[in-house]
Amino acid sequence: QVQLVQSGAEVKKPGASVRVSCKASGYSFATYDIHWVRQAPGESLEWLGKIHAGTSNTKFSPKFQGRLTFSRDTSATTAYMELSSLRSEDTAIYYCARTPGTLDGFDIWGQGTMVTVSS
Amino acid sequence: DIQMTQSPSTLSASVGDRVTITCRASQSISRRLAWYQQKPGKAPKLLIYDASTLESGVPSRFSGSGSGTEFTLTISSLQPDDFARYFCQHYNVYPWTFGQGTKVEIK
Numbered sequence: 001q002v003q004l005v006q007s008g009a010e011v012k013k014p015g016a017s018v019r020v021s022c023k024a025s026g027y028s029f030a031t032y033d034i035h036w037v038r039q040a041p042g043e044s045l046e047w048l049g050k051i052h053a054g055t056s057n058t059k060f061s062p063k064f065q066g067r068l069t070f071s072r073d074t075s076a077t078t079a080y081m082e083l084s085s086l087r088s089e090d091t092a093i094y095y096c097a098r099t100p101g102t103l104d105g106f107d108i109w110g111q112g113t114m115v116t117v118s119s
Numbered sequence: 120d121i122q123m124t125q126s127p128s129t130l131s132a133s134v135g136d137r138v139t140i141t142c143r144a145s146q147s148i149s150r151r152l153a154w155y156q157q158k159p160g161k162a163p164k165l166l167i168y169d170a171s172t173l174e175s176g177v178p179s180r181f182s183g184s185g186s187g188t189e190f191t192l193t194i195s196s197l198q199p200d201d202f203a204r205y206f207c208q209h210y211n212v213y214p215w216t217f218g219q220g221t222k223v224e225i226k
């Protein structure tokens with residue numbers, strides 16, 4: 001079935017970087033956008049940006065421009081998000097999610113990856 | 120950025136009740152709006168996209184309406200499985216943004 005499976009939980013110190021992976025299966029990986037969304041404990045959802053898995057075209061939320069990198073490996077059908085210069089406010093669950101088209105809701109979500117930033 | 124404001128923040132209701140959640144955008148987003156349901160410890164689930172199109176597999180008791188800046192999500196007859204948190208989200212222009220969420224709890 002169509003699914004996105006993310007890498008496991010991470011604990012990082014302030015100032016470090018974290019890389020989260022998102023492996024896609026059950027559909028044509030290169031045809032779709034993969035977005036990244038995060039949710040701090042008890043909070044709402046926050047869109048970080050997206051990468052087109054085929055073209056690698058990216059869009060970023062201005063809030064994270066400069067700290068955020070998206071990449072993908074089409075042979076491994078995997079997308080990656082790397083966030084640098086981590087601070088405590090980056091503690092959150094990070095989700096990858098797919099959109100069927102360029103302007104669409106997120107129809108498939110990964111299970112989430114908890115990233116904890118603590119000294 | 121476009122601000123999405125949901126009301127109410129919390130809603131207490133009983134099984135069988137008709138429930139309506141409102142989402143307002145700070146500027147027009149046409150009909151580029153989605154609604155999600157999220158249960159504790161789980162990823163959000165898409166319910167409705169393009170303001171009123173029901174995602175495949177979602178029960179018909181869920182419906183959406185609106186355009187421009189005002190949108191509603193309606194659950195026609197609340198079921199035990201529907202007690203959860205609901206979010207609206209626009210995808211009209213980048214950056215995409217979400218509402219703060221509405222928790223539907225048991226009365």
